[in-house]
Amino acid sequence: MTTNPPSGNVRSRRLAALADSWRVYRAERGGVLGLAVLVCAVLLAVLAPVLTDSAELDVTGVDASALRPPGAQHWLGTDESGRSVLLLTWWGARMSLLVGAAAAVLSMVIGTVVGLTAAHFGGWVETVLLRLTDFFLVLPALVLAIALSTVLSRGLFTIVLAIGVTSWPQTARLVRAQTLTVETRPYVERARALGGGHGHVLVKHVLPSVLPLVFATTTLTVASAIIAESTLSFLGLGDPSRISWGAMLKSAMDTGAVTAGAWWYLLPPGIGIAVVVLAFTLCGRALETVLNPRLRGGAE
Amino acid sequence: MTDTRDRDDVRRPPARAPRILGFVALKLGGGALSLLLVVVLGFFLFRVLPGDPARTMTRSAPVSAEQLAALRHRFGLDQPLYVQFRDFLGNLVRGELGTSYTYNRPVAELIGERIGPTVLLVGTATVLAVLLGLWMGTRAAWRHGGSADRWFTSVGLTLWSVPTFWLGLLLLMAFGVGVGPMPGLFPVAGMSSPDVPPGVLPRVLDVGHHLVLPCVTLVAVIHAQFMMVMRSSLLEEMGEEYLTTARAKGLREDLVRRRHAVPNALLPTVTLIFLHLGLVVSGAITVETVFSWPGLGLLTYEALRVPDLPLLQGTFIVLAGSVIVMNVLAELLYRVLDPRVRAS
Amino acid sequence: MTPVLDMRDVSISYRAGGGLRRAVTDVSLSLEAGQTLGLAGESGCGKTTLALSVLRLLPRSARVEGEVLLGGRDVGKLTWGGLRAVRWAGASVVFQGAMHALNPVRTVGDQIAEPIRLHSAERVPTAVLRARVAELLEQVELPVERRDAYPHELSGGQRQRVMIAMALACEPSLIIADEPTTALDVVVQSQVLTLLRNSVARRDVALLVISHDLSVLANTCGRLAVMYQGELVERGRAERLVTSPEHRHTRALATAFPIVGDVSSRRVGEGERSGGADTPRGGAASNGALLSARGVSVSFTDGARIRTRAVSGVDLDVCEDEIVALVGQSGSGKTTLARTLLGLRRPDAGGVSYLGAPLAHTGGGLRAFRRRVQLVLQDPTGALNPRHTVYEAVAEGLRVHGDVVNEGERVRAALEAAELRPAEEFLGRFPHELSGGQRQRVVIAGALVLDPRVLVADEPVASLDATVRGEVLELLLGLRRERGLSTLVITHDLGLAWSIADRVAVMRAGEVVERGPVEQVLTSPEHEYTKALLAAVPVLTRTVT
Numbered sequence A: 001m002t003t004n005p006p007s008g009n010v011r012s013r014r015l016a017a018l019a020d021s022w023r024v025y026r027a028e029r030g031g032v033l034g035l036a037v038l039v040c041a042v043l044l045a046v047l048a049p050v051l052t053d054s055a056e057l058d059v060t061g062v063d064a065s066a067l068r069p070p071g072a073q074h075w076l077g078t079d080e081s082g083r084s085v086l087l088l089t090w091w092g093a094r095m096s097l098l099v100g101a102a103a104a105v106l107s108m109v110i111g112t113v114v115g116l117t118a119a120h121f122g123g124w125v126e127t128v129l130l131r132l133t134d135f136f137l138v139l140p141a142l143v144l145a146i147a148l149s150t151v152l153s154r155g156l157f158t159i160v161l162a163i164g165v166t167s168w169p170q171t172a173r174l175v176r177a178q179t180l181t182v183e184t185r186p187y188v189e190r191a192r193a194l195g196g197g198h199g200h201v202l203v204k205h206v207l208p209s210v211l212p213l214v215f216a217t218t219t220l221t222v223a224s225a226i227i228a229e230s231t232l233s234f235l236g237l238g239d240p241s242r243i244s245w246g247a248m249l250k251s252a253m254d255t256g257a258v259t260a261g262a263w264w265y266l267l268p269p270g271i272g273i274a275v276v277v278l279a280f281t282l283c284g285r286a287l288e289t290v291l292n293p294r295l296r297g298g299a300e
Numbered sequence B: 001m002t003d004t005r006d007r008d009d010v011r012r013p014p015a016r017a018p019r020i021l022g023f024v025a026l027k028l029g030g031g032a033l034s035l036l037l038v039v040v041l042g043f044f045l046f047r048v049l050p051g052d053p054a055r056t057m058t059r060s061a062p063v064s065a066e067q068l069a070a071l072r073h074r075f076g077l078d079q080p081l082y083v084q085f086r087d088f089l090g091n092l093v094r095g096e097l098g099t100s101y102t103y104n105r106p107v108a109e110l111i112g113e114r115i116g117p118t119v120l121l122v123g124t125a126t127v128l129a130v131l132l133g134l135w136m137g138t139r140a141a142w143r144h145g146g147s148a149d150r151w152f153t154s155v156g157l158t159l160w161s162v163p164t165f166w167l168g169l170l171l172l173m174a175f176g177v178g179v180g181p182m183p184g185l186f187p188v189a190g191m192s193s194p195d196v197p198p199g200v201l202p203r204v205l206d207v208g209h210h211l212v213l214p215c216v217t218l219v220a221v222i223h224a225q226f227m228m229v230m231r232s233s234l235l236e237e238m239g240e241e242y243l244t245t246a247r248a249k250g251l252r253e254d255l256v257r258r259r260h261a262v263p264n265a266l267l268p269t270v271t272l273i274f275l276h277l278g279l280v281v282s283g284a285i286t287v288e289t290v291f292s293w294p295g296l297g298l299l300t301y302e303a304l305r306v307p308d309l310p311l312l313q314g315t316f317i318v319l320a321g322s323v324i325v326m327n328v329l330a331e332l333l334y335r336v337l338d339p340r341v342r343a344s
Numbered sequence C: 001m002t003p004v005l006d007m008r009d010v011s012i013s014y015r016a017g018g019g020l021r022r023a024v025t026d027v028s029l030s031l032e033a034g035q036t037l038g039l040a041g042e043s044g045c046g047k048t049t050l051a052l053s054v055l056r057l058l059p060r061s062a063r064v065e066g067e068v069l070l071g072g073r074d075v076g077k078l079t080w081g082g083l084r085a086v087r088w089a090g091a092s093v094v095f096q097g098a099m100h101a102l103n104p105v106r107t108v109g110d111q112i113a114e115p116i117r118l119h120s121a122e123r124v125p126t127a128v129l130r131a132r133v134a135e136l137l138e139q140v141e142l143p144v145e146r147r148d149a150y151p152h153e154l155s156g157g158q159r160q161r162v163m164i165a166m167a168l169a170c171e172p173s174l175i176i177a178d179e180p181t182t183a184l185d186v187v188v189q190s191q192v193l194t195l196l197r198n199s200v201a202r203r204d205v206a207l208l209v210i211s212h213d214l215s216v217l218a219n220t221c222g223r224l225a226v227m228y229q230g231e232l233v234e235r236g237r238a239e240r241l242v243t244s245p246e247h248r249h250t251r252a253l254a255t256a257f258p259i260v261g262d263v264s265s266r267r268v269g270e271g272e273r274s275g276g277a278d279t280p281r282g283g284a285a286s287n288g289a290l291l292s293a294r295g296v297s298v299s300f301t302d303g304a305r306i307r308t309r310a311v312s313g314v315d316l317d318v319c320e321d322e323i324v325a326l327v328g329q330s331g332s333g334k335t336t337l338a339r340t341l342l343g344l345r346r347p348d349a350g351g352v353s354y355l356g357a358p359l360a361h362t363g364g365g366l367r368a369f370r371r372r373v374q375l376v377l378q379d380p381t382g383a384l385n386p387r388h389t390v391y392e393a394v395a396e397g398l399r400v401h402g403d404v405v406n407e408g409e410r411v412r413a414a415l416e417a418a419e420l421r422p423a424e425e426f427l428g429r430f431p432h433e434l435s436g437g438q439r440q441r442v443v444i445a446g447a448l449v450l451d452p453r454v455l456v457a458d459e460p461v462a463s464l465d466a467t468v469r470g471e472v473l474e475l476l477l478g479l480r481r482e483r484g485l486s487t488l489v490i491t492h493d494l495g496l497a498w499s500i501a502d503r504v505a506v507m508r509a510g511e512v513v514e515r516g517p518v519e520q521v522l523t524s525p526e527h528e529y530t531k532a533l534l535a536a537v538p539v540l541t542r543t544v545t
Helices: A007-027 A029-051 A085-121 A123-138 A141-151 A156-164 A169-184 A186-193 A198-234 A245-254 A263-291 B016-048 B053-057 B065-074 B081-093 B107-142 B147-161 B164-178 B200-238 B241-248 B253-275 B277-291 B296-305 B309-337 B339-343 C047-053 C080-086 C108-118 C126-139 C144-148 C156-168 C186-203 C214-220 C238-243 C248-256 C334-341 C363-372 C390-400 C407-417 C423-427 C436-448 C466-483 C494-500 C518-523 C528-536
Strands: C005-016 C019-031 C036-040 C062-070 C091-094 C174-178 C206-211 C223-228 C231-237 C289-301 C307-319 C323-328 C349-354 C373-376 C454-458 C486-491 C503-508 C511-517
Touching: A007 A029, A007 A263, A029 A085, A029 A263, A085 A123, A085 A156, A085 A169, A085 A198, A085 A245, A085 A263, A123 A169, A123 B016, A123 B277, A123 B309, A141 A156, A141 A198, A141 B016, A141 B053, A141 B277, A141 B296, A141 B309, A156 A198, A169 A186, A169 A198, A186 A198, A186 C373, A198 A245, A198 A263, A198 B164, A198 B277, A245 A263, A245 B164, A263 B147, A263 B164, B016 B081, B016 B309, B053 B065, B053 B309, B107 B147, B107 B200, B107 B253, B107 B277, B107 B296, B107 B309, B147 B200, B164 B200, B164 B277, B200 B253, B200 B277, B241 B253, B241 C091, B253 B277, B253 B309, B277 B296, B277 B309, B296 B309, C005 C047, C019 C047, C019 C062, C019 C231, C036 C047, C036 C214, C047 C062, C047 C174, C047 C206, C091 C156, C108 C126, C108 C144, C108 C156, C126 C144, C126 C156, C156 C174, C156 C186, C174 C186, C186 C206, C186 C214, C186 C528, C206 C214, C214 C223, C214 C238, C214 C248, C223 C238, C223 C248, C231 C238, C231 C248, C248 C466, C289 C334, C289 C486, C307 C323, C307 C334, C307 C349, C307 C486, C307 C511, C323 C334, C323 C466, C323 C494, C334 C454, C334 C486, C363 C373, C373 C436, C390 C407, C390 C423, C390 C436, C407 C423, C407 C436, C436 C466, C454 C466, C466 C486, C466 C494, C486 C494, C494 C518, C503 C518, C503 C528, C511 C518, C511 C528, C518 C528
Parallel strands: C036 C206, C036 C223, C091 C174, C174 C206, C323 C486, C323 C503, C373 C454, C454 C486
Antiparallel strands: C005 C019, C005 C062, C223 C231, C289 C307, C289 C349, C503 C511
16 A cells, blocks of 8 residues: 555646556557557648648649659659649548548547437436437448438538438447446445436546547547548549548549559558558557556456 | 345246247337338438439539429429328338439339349358458457467458458459459459350359459458457457356367357357448448449449439438348347347 | 375465566365365455466466375376366366356256266267256256256356256365355355255265355364465364464454354444433434335336336334344345435335435435435445545535535544544545555545435445454444444344344345344344244354353
């Protein structure tokens, strides 16, 4: 047992606990790698307008020939209208990260509210919400997202909405399960016996123990949201005014780059998606490991 | 603390049969409710949400007001909403899904033509992915942290991070078109060649030849999910005390695994596999698009380019509905397989 | 004669972090055919580790020194094949908590048959196997049809019987029983112990029983050995060890389970009994009851929509300045009744009143009630939010009621009242930095800070180690002495009721079957059920003085 800790530095001990978690996280090699990649990707995406000239993205403003293989002038070759594939890929990252993050946040909010409400209030509220969650969980998400993006006007908001409303059920189920676990803990019963109402129990006991897990899941949701965004763009349902990795691959297929063997046009956007998605997945899994000691391998 | 735990002298009533009937009724009812939700959602999405579906359908072409009015009349859009919904439901019950705007043919007929190829592709890919995923997951979990675990996990995660359609495009370029000196080994599009010699066997072989690339693409992406589910499910079981009992009885490690750990881990995995069926269907849409596989996915893609709302509505209801039906079947099957669920 | 089990200077350590953690130090013991040995000790003393080492079932991180001889052969030197042959056929194990020790997806008959098939030289015909399983089930007094049942379809006691049948299957020369009756009811517990004792006596098998409960061991075993922090501190014949323990730890274990009827183990003194009239705090109902239930019935609807009645038509009073024990087996509805008394669950019929006024179920009335009647739960580890410090946990009640004047002062006072002194030292700690007893004191302090009149304590010491139990009970008695705080103790343990309560109510299947002063009910019970309960209590073979 530690010696007499003064009551004043509870805050610093909470910080120490945070540092502890970071130490566990750091031991996960994949998580650290993923985080490093993400930091680089986000920096590059944010700084794209500063570091590059957006005028070169305009089809009318370029004079290079179409589908040129990589060379000194265009490191990654050119697309079907002579634009630099490197530049397109760079700018495409902005769209993927933006949509991925926004859709994941939307799905996190919906999922947390649904899961928390269902588990805490129970009864018919839970029955209805659970049925709805299971329904959306089983429904092929892409099919619904396609339907939504077809009937709504094309644009950033539509994609975020289409992905957000189709990817929340996992979060809702997780939040519900965790809430149910926390609420069976005797300390919640004790809080009730002390006179605490719904608000007290939810805010003081349930949320603090659910949120870290929600954070980890959201990280994983970003990964699947980025894939969903690229898929929708590939199917031609993206925002036509913006460059995105999925849209690049769509033009590659539509303009015969595949049959022409223009691998330089095909590889960069795909690798971009894979790397960013993998980075988010690795971070999410590492976070889960930090939060769930049972998953920590070998320690016990 | 449970307050309803039975005491030793209390025998449970053998009321199993009525409970099972009740369970089946409950699940079937739930499935029916979900199907109804699909129908309502289908109606809402394609009739209500667009505001004026006729405008949505014709947004790529300039049309006159008369043409629009004619279109609205043709699709019944000039009727009040509840009448539209009633007609929609009535038609659905009769198996009619409306008329395609582009093909000018009944949607049900179009879907009927395309459903076979999709079942073939999705079915083959799912079976292969499940077998591969379960085997790899078991290997990985049992030697947790070993080299097989590390390899399977990293390859699985990487493939999982790759968009299905992109992997398809790469395979198409590498093995369909050919790279450098390597010629294309597999067909690039469709599910059959026009110049197949007559006879059953050559035709089957031809379809199989066309199936390879789309199927490999789909399996590569979705097996990872099954593997991870099986892996974590088995890892969960590995700390359980009944395995210590099994070891104490003198069982060899591989028997401990085969007889005790795997059956327990397999059951929750089965349900999760069916929950992921939606993912397989989503993957199939893009794979069919890339390889021009003449299934429902390609039909969806063709419909959304116009957009042909009646056709989209049809594919939405059929795809979503069949996934829901499969899930209900899975839940009933699970009930038969898992004694824990069977009695509770 | 070669002993069945001979352990010589066995030390076991676990690799943890960078270093080694000692779990067992230099333990030597031996056991001959037909002998029974009880290994006693608190949780974490190394007794289970020692037992698992007999069949080399320890995790890879464990290192065993010394010799473990099973039938004269060193277990540590056996090949894997040799070891597998010895497992179950030479020595078998009845594991703790039979729910998890049985494979949930295979029938119990199948699991009993498995070792028989495994350890037979040739294929056993199915018919022979079935007959043998039937025979084994019969021996453990289970109906033969139960062989097709899955573990979850059996009750706790039945599962433990299956474990015993399984342990007997290969006719081993040694059976190790690790906490064989933990989590079982008193009545079931005594049935299982009798069965275990008889099974080994009939076959001349050696039996090693491991438990934290000295009375369980004294009832089953001829010799006892007491472990404390990895070492054997005392051993000897069971009667001797129980009646005149030498080591202070053995004494603590022996006194932790008081003997019903033994006046010396009654902690309530003459002078302080029913002294409520001297220090009235006023406001009690006409009959003196603070908290009372009249005709309370509660029922549940389970997943299959079958209504079960947990409590039916119960009357119960908790008067000023008294400790009432509500005794019953698990499933008797006592916990449900407690929840109802606290207003955490609504009764279907009847009602609860506090100071004669019916209990409000919403709003301010309920909140005011909650200040006066407080709950202390069984498991102090779960009752404290691991993210909250001691200060926050104790202050929670005040904050819920928006009563934050002098918060710090009152929290300290409550901690001191719960005998956590000096309070300063505990304020900033988190629950995981406290011992089990300290945690329970924090929970009690969290109740005291609201200055309640009644504590409802649900199995307040059931999850505490023997040595700490007495201290927490002493605290409850002290609070009553000093503050006139009434307590309703809910327990399955008749010994506990005997040691601290003034009045007792015995509950069975949702009804109170007998009630009255403790001395009367527990020494000359009238109801058959109370008699059965008393008969089943493992009684130390010490003569009542």
